[in-house]
Amino acid sequence: MKEKLIEMLVCPSCSGAFIVEQVRYEHGDIKEGLLVCTSCNKSYKVLEFIPRFVDTDTYVDSFSFEWNKFYDVQMDILNDNDESERTFLWKTGWKPEDMQGKLVLDVGVGAGRFADVVSRWGGEVVGIDLSYAVHAAYKNIGRRDNVHIVQADIFNLPFRPETFDHMYSIGVLHHTPDTRKAFHAVVPLLKKGGEFAVFLYGHGHYHAFSDRWRRITTKLPITFLYYLSSIAVPLYYVHKIPFIGRAAQFLLPTANWPDRRWRWLDTFDWYAPKYQWKHTWPEVFQWYKDEGFGDIELYQLEKESSLSQVCMRGRKM
Ligand SMILES: C[S@@+](CC[C@H](N)C(=O)[O-])C[C@H]1O[C@@H](n2cnc3c(N)ncnc32)[C@H](O)[C@@H]1O
Incomplete structure (x- = not known):
């Protein structure tokens, strides 16, 4: 610290x-x-x-496990690529100059893949997380001068109102007991005129089946599920087979990244968390409006992703 x-x-x-x-x-x-x-x-x-600022990792123990096991997989600096940087660009719509010299809060930092990007873009970033992912984040980026890692709960954060120039929360709020309340809890920390970008799960084509599997997988011992999730590694090749692949993907959705560890991680990340709410963009748009935001923009991917993801950013008025 x-x-x-x-x-x-x-x-x-x-x-x-x-x-x-x-x-x-x-x-x-x-x-x-x-x-x-x-x-x-x-x-x-x-x-x-x-x-x-917390004594335990309560309901996010799967994330403590996940980010310490896979601490390096999504870090651009450790893989000599720009995957996380490109993802940050399209999920938030921000460019490097938007982060330059700003104090930025990463709500749910995980292993630090996006805090890494913000810090390389010249922002000073505070990454908070309830889980022991903070150990992975500290190992990855914590020693940089412009990075701070804090273990704390979104619902009880240790900062003054209007501390941060910008805030983002990528793939986090829907993993809390109540996404809307989590959104509401962090808004006071943002300065007026500052922007808040969120990425949340939407209702995708594959979720009907994966939601059924999750009723079982979320009750399995974490280590067992970790090994079970490695099924995504060979299934990738099955998914390439015409017709059979598509059916397999519907019946048992698993991540399809070319990098084998990335698809193992993402599959575990899908089936392990206790909470995984899904939202629609009109719903999230309304949250922004209710919290007094303007300049609200929706960032969408083409094709089916526009249903399965909500990327939005607004300015606090
Ligand atoms: C899917 S991970 C995303 C991590 C990171 N944003 C990323 O995209 O790599 C979700 C993170 O949210 C954190 N989280 C869930 N509920 C939280 C809470 N109440 N307070 C702080 N962090 C929380 C989890 O511990 C986990 O690290």
Whole structure:
């Protein structure tokens, strides 16, 4: 944790400022310490360079497992490609110049694939996550000067209102108990004039079958499901067979990325999370309006993806 993060943080219980005690530094960062609220005296640990505002990963344990197992798979810098950068471009509509010099909140940072992009584009990014994905994110990008990683819950974040210039949440809010409430919980943290981009699941063609499978898979032991999800690796070749492939994809949808670890990860990511809500773009558009946003734009992919995904961005008025 960088010292400059302390000024951005406030006590999630009473919004008091923090002082840090019992500090142990390593390579200039706070490796361990205690954030003590100067107002209510509550304290929160800094462990392994990460301030912790939650005690457990509760319902997101599958993400703790997933992002530490597959910490490197979607990181452009570790794979010498620009897959995540291109994805960030089309999911948010932002370009590098939009992030330059801005303070940006990544709501649900995972292993840090998009925070990596924002930081390389010259933004200062704070990535929060409820799960132990924060360990993977810290390992991947946490030592950069313009990156901060915090373990915290969307519903109780330790920041002052109107702290951030921009915010984004990619594939996260629908994995909380209530997507709409999660959306509502983060809006106050955005400055007026700032933009908020979200990516949410929509109602896709394949979901009828995968939703049925999920009734079983979400109850399986995580390690078992991890090995089971590797079925996506050979199924990729089955999906290429005319007619049979299409039928197989309908009956048992699995990820189809050319990279074998990526399709294993994405298949696990689909079948493991406890919550996985789906939304429509008019519904999400209304949320933006109700929260006082303007300049609302819908970013859509062509073909079937426009149904299975909602990418939207708005400006807080
Ligand atoms: C599918 S992952 C997406 C991660 C990242 N945005 C990405 O696209 O690679 C969803 C993330 O949301 C996080 N998450 C779910 N509920 C959360 C909550 N209440 N507070 C903070 N993070 C949460 C999970 O721990 C998980 O890392």
